[in-house]
Every structure is written in C-alpha cells, then in structure tokens.
Amino acid sequence: MPRSLWLLIIGMAVNVTGSSFLWPLNAIYIHDHLGKSLSIAGFVLMLNSGASVIGNLIGGSLFDKIGGYKSILLGIGITVTALTGLTIWHDWLPYVIFLTIIGFGSGIIFPSMYAMAGSVWKEGGRKAFNAIYVAQNLGVAVGSTLGGFVASYSFQWIFLANTLMYFIFLFIALFGYRSIKSDSHMQPTVLSEKQPIKDYTKLYALLTLCIGYLLCWVGYVQWQATISTYTQELNISLKQYSFLWTVNGALIVLGQPILNRALKSFEKNIKLQMVIGMLIFIGSFLVAAKAEAFSGFMTAMVILTIGEMLIWPAVPTIASKLAPKGRDGFYQGIVNSTATGGRMIGPVLGGLLVDLYGMPMLFTVLLFLIGISIVTTLLYDRKLKVIPQEEPVSFRN
Numbered sequence: 001m002p003r004s005l006w007l008l009i010i011g012m013a014v015n016v017t018g019s020s021f022l023w024p025l026n027a028i029y030i031h032d033h034l035g036k037s038l039s040i041a042g043f044v045l046m047l048n049s050g051a052s053v054i055g056n057l058i059g060g061s062l063f064d065k066i067g068g069y070k071s072i073l074l075g076i077g078i079t080v081t082a083l084t085g086l087t088i089w090h091d092w093l094p095y096v097i098f099l100t101i102i103g104f105g106s107g108i109i110f111p112s113m114y115a116m117a118g119s120v121w122k123e124g125g126r127k128a129f130n131a132i133y134v135a136q137n138l139g140v141a142v143g144s145t146l147g148g149f150v151a152s153y154s155f156q157w158i159f160l161a162n163t164l165m166y167f168i169f170l171f172i173a174l175f176g177y178r179s180i181k182s183d184s185h186m187q188p189t190v191l192s193e194k195q196p197i198k199d200y201t202k203l204y205a206l207l208t209l210c211i212g213y214l215l216c217w218v219g220y221v222q223w224q225a226t227i228s229t230y231t232q233e234l235n236i237s238l239k240q241y242s243f244l245w246t247v248n249g250a251l252i253v254l255g256q257p258i259l260n261r262a263l264k265s266f267e268k269n270i271k272l273q274m275v276i277g278m279l280i281f282i283g284s285f286l287v288a289a290k291a292e293a294f295s296g297f298m299t300a301m302v303i304l305t306i307g308e309m310l311i312w313p314a315v316p317t318i319a320s321k322l323a324p325k326g327r328d329g330f331y332q333g334i335v336n337s338t339a340t341g342g343r344m345i346g347p348v349l350g351g352l353l354v355d356l357y358g359m360p361m362l363f364t365v366l367l368f369l370i371g372i373s374i375v376t377t378l379l380y381d382r383k384l385k386v387i388p389q390e391e392p393v394s395f396r397n
Contacts, residue, residue, distance in 0.1 A: 004120045005128060007176040011169055012113055012135040013142075018165025019106065020143025020245070021158050025151055026099070027225045027347065028232065028241075033155060034092050038229060042351030044096055045225060048103035049344030053337040055107020060115070060333020064326060068112040069177045071329075075112075076170045078105030083163040090159055107340060111333040116180055118320045118328055126263075126270075126317040133313040134256050141249025148242020201383050202322040206331060209380040210338040212278070212373030213315050217342020218349060219281060219366045220308065223301070225347035226354050226362060227288065236294050244301045251305045259309055270314050271377060277310030278374050282367055289363035 001009075026048075030041040055075065062071040082101035085094065114132060121128040143165075150157045223244075231241050266273035280303060288300035316335050323331035353362045 001127075001131065002120050004180045005117060005131060007172070007180070008113055008117050008120070009131055009135040011172045011176065012132055013139045014165055014169045014172060015106075015109065016136045016139025017143040018139075018162045018169065020140045021147040021150070021162045021165070023224060025147060025155075025158065025228075025238070025242075027228050028238070029155060030095070031229055032232070034095065036092075037355065038226060038351040039348070039355050040351075041229075042225060042347035042349075044099060045347040046344045047096065047100045049340050049347075051100045051103035052107035052340040053344060055104040055109075056111055056337035056340055057333050059108035060111035060329040060331070060336070062108065063112045063115050063329025063333075068116040068180065068329075069173075071112040072109050072173050072177060073170075075105050075108030076166065076173055078108065080163065080166045080170060081105075083159070083166055087156075087159040087163050090155070103340075107336070110336045111329055114316050114332040114336065115328040116177075118316075118332070120180060126313060127260075129316045129320070130256065130260070130313045134253055137249040137252035139249070141246050141253060144242045144245030144249065148239045148246075151242075152238050202324070205380050205384050206319055206322050206334060208376055209315065209318060210334060212274075212376035212380075213311075213335070214338045214342045214345075215369040215373045215376075216278065216281060216311060217339050218346040219285065219370055220304070221343045221346035222350045222362065222366065223304070224343075226350040226359070227297075230354075230359055231294075231297060234292060236297070240294050244297060247298065248301055248305045251302065252309055255309065270318065271381065273310050274314050274377050275374055277307040277314075278370050278377065280304075280307035280310070281370050283307075285363055285366050285370070289360065 026045060027038070027041045030036050030044055031038060036044075059071055059075060062074070079102055082098045082105060086098040086102070089098070114129065117128045117132045146161070147158060150161060228241060232238075263273065284300045284304035284307060287303060288297060291297045291300055315338075316332060319331045319335045320328065349365075350362055353365060
C-alpha cells in the first residue's frame with residue numbers, strides 16, 4: 001500500500017478511537033444520567049446524525065472544489081471546538097447543542113477520507129476501502145473498550161478522552177495530509193461542463209443501492225440505541241456492553257485476512273456479497289430477539305459483524321466505480337450521508353417502537369426493513385446493464 005494510504009489509515013483509526021469513547025454510550029448517558037426517555041434520546045441522536053448528513057454532503061463537495069486536505073482540517077477544527085465545549089459543559093441543553101455540532105464537523109471529514117483513499121490507490125480497487133474500514137473498526141475496538149471502562153468511573157473522563165484523541169488526529173492531518181495528492185477539484189467535472197447532463201443512470205443506480213444501505217444502518221444502529229438500553233434492563237453491565245463493540249472491532253481487524261480470501265469468490269459479483277451480508281444481518285436480529293443473557297447478545301454481535309464485513313466496504317467501492325471523473329468526493333458524500341441518515345432515523349424509529357410496542361415489535365420491523373434492502377440491492381444495477389459501460393457492472397477490482 002502507498003505511504004499516503006497508511007497515513008489515512010492511521011488518521012482514521014485515531015479519529016474513530018476518539019469518537020468510540022462516546023457514541024456507544026450516548027443513549028445510555030441521555031437516558032440514565034440526564035433522565036430522558038428513549039424517544040427523547042433518539043431525537044437527540046437524530047439531530048447529531050442529521051447534522052452529520054449535511055456535513056457529509058458539504059464535505060464531499062468541498063473535496064471536489066478545494067481538495068481533501070483543507071476539507072479535513074475544516075471538519076477537525078469544528079469538531080475539536082465542539083468537543084472542548086462538551087468537555088466543559090455537558091448538562092442537557094449544552095449536550096444537545098455540542099453533539100449536533102460534533103455531528104456536522106465529523107461529517108465533513110469522512111467523505112474526504114474515503115475519496116482520498118480511492119484516489120491514492122486506484123489500482124487497489126476495493127482493498128483501499130477495506131483498509132479504511134478496518135482502521136475504523138480498530139478504532140471502535142480500542143475506543144469502546146476504553147470507553148466502557150472509563151465510563152464505569154466517570155463520564156467526565158469520556159468527554160476529555162474524546163477531545164484529546166481529536167487533537168492527535170488534528171496533528172496527524174496537519175502534518176501528514178498536506179502532501180497527499182487529491183486534485184479532484186482541479187479536474188473538469190460534470191457540473192462544470194457547459195453541456196447539460198443527459199444521463200443520470202449511474203447516479204440513480206447509486207441512490208437505489210443507498211436505499212437498502214440506509215435501511216441496513218437503521219437496523220445496525222439499534223445496537224447503539226434501543227438494544228444498548230435493553231441490555232441495561234437485563235442487568236448486563238456497561239463494561240459487558242462495551243465489550244460487545246470490542247469484539248466487533250477485533251473480529252473485523254483480525255478476520256480481515258480470512259475475509260480477503262473469502263471475497264475472491266465475489267470478485268465478479270459484489271452484489272451477491274452484499275445480499276449474503278444482509279441475510280446474515282437477519283440471522284443476527286433473530287438471535288438478539290431471543291437473547292436474555294450476555295452470551296446471547298455476544299452471539300448476535302458476532303453474526304452481525306460477519307454481515308457488516310460483507311456490506312459496509314462494498315458500497316463505497318461501488319460508488320467509486322460509478323463516480324464520473326472529478327466527482328469522487330460527491331459520490332462518497334452520498335454514501336456517507338446515507339449511512340448517517342440511517343443513524344439519524346434509526347434511534348428515533350427504534351425509540352418510538354420500543355416505547356409504544358416493546359422490543360418484539362422492533363425486531364419484527366427490522367427484519368422487514370432488511371428484506372427491503374435485499375430487494376433494492378438486487379435491482380440497483382438493472383438499468384446499468386442496458387447501457388455501455390467502461391467496466392462491467394460486476395465491479396471487479
């Protein structure tokens with residue numbers, strides 16, 4: 001791998017380690033420490049994710065216009081400022097305000113990180129996105145482990161640790177990313193051409209794919225929202241709950257060599273890879289619905305992790321293949337904002353379903369949503385098959 005990709009990998013790991021001190025525990029903090037209902041907790045998380053959606057779209061466009069280096073520094077600057085405020089003031093109203101600003105700032109960062117990864121190692125195909133994905137989950141494993149341990153003593157230290165990690169990320173980006181070539185903004189783009197755009201087929205294909213991607217995230221985020229509080233009702237400790245995310249991240253990091261060999265079977269059909277991952281998601285929720293002890297949730301988490309390893313890296317890979325020249329950032333912005341949209345809708349929908357109808361209804365709805373995801377994934381490239389393509393729609397590396 002190129003040295004510049006390694007710098008992106010290290011930066012992503014540090015970034016996510018910091019954020020993983022807090023995000024798995026947000027719903028618990030709002031519900032148990034601030035005394036708000038699950039519906040209110042879901043609404044606050046929705047504000048955070050809604051701001052992140054806006055940040056994703058702005059960040060993707062900024063990558064195409066001013067480059068990844070400046071875009072990432074802008075996002076880090078906004079996030080560090082808000083995290084500093086959250087460390088000092090974390091009562092109810094300041095918590096809501098700063099968490100929303102953090103969502104916006106961090107949202108700006110991710111599209112540029114993915115677009116830069118794709119641009120510095122184009123010949124690597126999906127390997128570049130897999131590497132960034134693994135870095136994210138290394139951060140999840142480390143951050144959630146430390147976060148659960150620290151939170152059992154004091155949430156004050158959680159806020160401080162998150163802030164310090166972002167300062168380290170700022171240092172890495174400031175001195176490491178300046179030399180990375182991400183000159184998408186210097187190339188002619190489809191938006192700068194005088195001729196009107198006549199063919200939106202690839203964009204429509206990506207949007208169709210992203211419908212299923214969003215619904216998968218609606219289900220996945222329940223582990224951070226409704227399922228997290230449900231485990232507390234079953235007398236599963238914070239340390240045990242955080243350990244679930246440690247296992248999640250560790251499995252992804254340690255299992256990547258095995259996965260890479262397994263994915264060779266899907267080189268010519270990345271769509272089949274995603275559908276299998278969604279079927280595995282269904283299995284995970286079926287196990288979680290019956291779980292009453294820590295071992296049951298651990299089993300469900302292991303199954304869930306296998307599914308996400310097949311789905312999450314596939315979508316930015318397809319987006320990179322579909323993106324017209326000079327629009328890598330915009331297309332990655334769509335993908336990241338879709339994931340964030342799922343994280344925005346999920347806690348609110350889950351909180352309302354649980355408050356009104358209970359956990360069994362939530363799991364029933366989740367199974368239905370993943371079923372819709374399978375349908376949209378099977379159909380997203382239907383129109384691509386009837387137009388000339390520079391590369392087959394199988395999306396090989």
